[in-house]
Amino acid sequence: MLILILLPVAFLLPPGAEAGEIIGGQEAQPHSRPYMAYLKIQRGNETFRCGGFLVAENFVLTAAHCEGDEITVTLGAHRLSEQERSQQKIPVKRQIRHPRYNRETTNNDIMLLQLHHKARLTKKVGLIDLTSAHRRVSPGTMCSVAGWGMTSLTNTTNTLQEVNLSVISDKTCYNRYHYYYRSSMMCAGDPDDQKSVYYGDSGGPLVCCGVAEGIVCKCMENSIEPPVVYTRISHFMPWITDTMRGI
Known part of the structure; x- marks a missing residue:
């Protein structure tokens, strides 16, 4: 889907x-939103993208329908096509969807992503x-x-x-x-x-x-x-x- x-x-x-x-x-404005997270989502043989936002050093908040087999979070990004020194790429350790998420009605479309390790907070990577x-x-x-x-x-x-x-x-x-x-x-x-x-x-x-x-x-x-x-x-x-x- x-x-x-x-x-x-x-x-x-x-x-x-x-x-x-x-x-x-x-x-x-580049890096004016240091909380923004880019999600690269692998689902079977297909790759998708979503957004998210850093709410704790080891947690990103996003939508439940952004789930996948594997997710990699990129923090500190502005232009994804460039290897910006500010970028931190962290694999997701655990995807925690809301227990009452409903795919049909999109109700409770919220998910926490626990990162494999804590993000390093900088001027270009921060919490909201x-x-x-x-x-x-x-x-x-x-x-x-x-x-x-x-x-x-x-x-x-x-x-x-x-x-x-x-x-x-x-x-x-x-x-x-x-x-x-x-x-x-x-x-x-x-x-x-x-x-x-x-x-x-x-x-x-x-x-x-x-x-x-x-x-x-x-x-x-x-x-x-x-x-x-x-x-x-x-x-x-x-x-x-x-x-x-x-x-």
Whole structure:
């Protein structure tokens, strides 16, 4: 099964969008997001990519659908095609999906990756703060998301891209995704402003006021334009905390 965020429809690209842009966004300032993790996922004979983010020296948070037979995490990266001295490549020791993850509905699409060894924290490899339990971000709040996902149906990018997105009300998202939308989810992306994530951005963080509030999850197949569904991290803070403490 392909790791995807949106159906590959050409009209997602705004007029004038160029290769190298997350949909409607731009290249991130190099190493301005030291918590970002690139996941190389081996599943059978196929290789996939996802995003993630460093939440402890030995843990990366990502989406449950980014699971694989083997996963290698790259930290400190900006341009994947270059052997940057800042990069740290660490194999994943253990993949810990949420026990109630549902592949069909994408509910509880969250996973902790325990690294084989601790990351070395530097100016270009660092942690991001997580939200607090049960916190809900107000609609209209401007947040951002970044990733190395595809920029169109045929183009991939090896340079970290970012885009600003506004949080959408639960009511609006429920009206659109009522068969799937749960209180453990949140939405971001103005439907009148064609900016969004795309293939390969799964697992990356939705960051609001410097805090990770959401995770790019696997959206429903009818999700062809913003807003896009994210896993609401605050809903899972007790599980995240207990899981990391218990290992």
